[in-house]
């Protein structure tokens with residue numbers, strides 16, 4: 001195997017994805033950040049969920065809210081629904097893995113909260129159910145998706161926001177999702193705490 005060539009294939013594909021994603025995503029990221037700020041100033045919180053790499057992205061986002069992103073500022077209320085293994089395993093064992101996030105949302109979600117729902121395919125059943133539960137709790141949804149948006153896209157309404165990465169490879173979609181998450185963290189800090197230039 002030509003290790004260097006294979007590695008460069010990933011780097012080049014990632015750069016290409018970011019290039020054409022930057023042509024379409026900024027307006028959606030702006031709207032999503034304003035939704036999050038409106039939620040936070042109204043004493044709401046942000047719940048986040050995803051599977052696999054997207055579970056990691058959910059936890060990455062919540063940690064940068066609860067701790068900090070790049071500046072000193074008060075902690076912000078966010079929670080990744082992907083970390084409590086007792087909750088996750090008991091719901092999956094007693095009911096279904098499809099219910100692991102929606103059951104938590106029905107207990108924790110309040111009107112005005114936001115669900116950050118992350119899925120590269122847009123088709124993971126537990127994320128689809130999480131969106132349905134969020135709507136039942138009068139929450140808005142910010143969906144990070146890819147490909148054609150999947151089943152998630154058709155569930156989203158006018159109070160929600162979909163940030164769909166124009167790519168089909170899961171790894172490339174995830175790399176842009178993380179870029180989006182860091183943009184959101186930056187824009188939230190700028191809007192809530194002023195420019196730190």
Ligand SMILES: O=C(CO)[C@@H](O)[C@H](O)[C@H](O)[C@H](O)COP(=O)(O)O
Pocket residue numbers: 051052053054118119120121122123124127170171174
């Ligand atoms: O991170 C990766 C692939 O890069 C995988 O772990 C990936 O997250 C898993 O296959 C997930 O189950 C995919 O789910 P989704 O993104 O389609 O909702």
Ligand SMILES: [Zn+2]
Pocket residue numbers: 053170171174
């Ligand atoms: Zn991954």
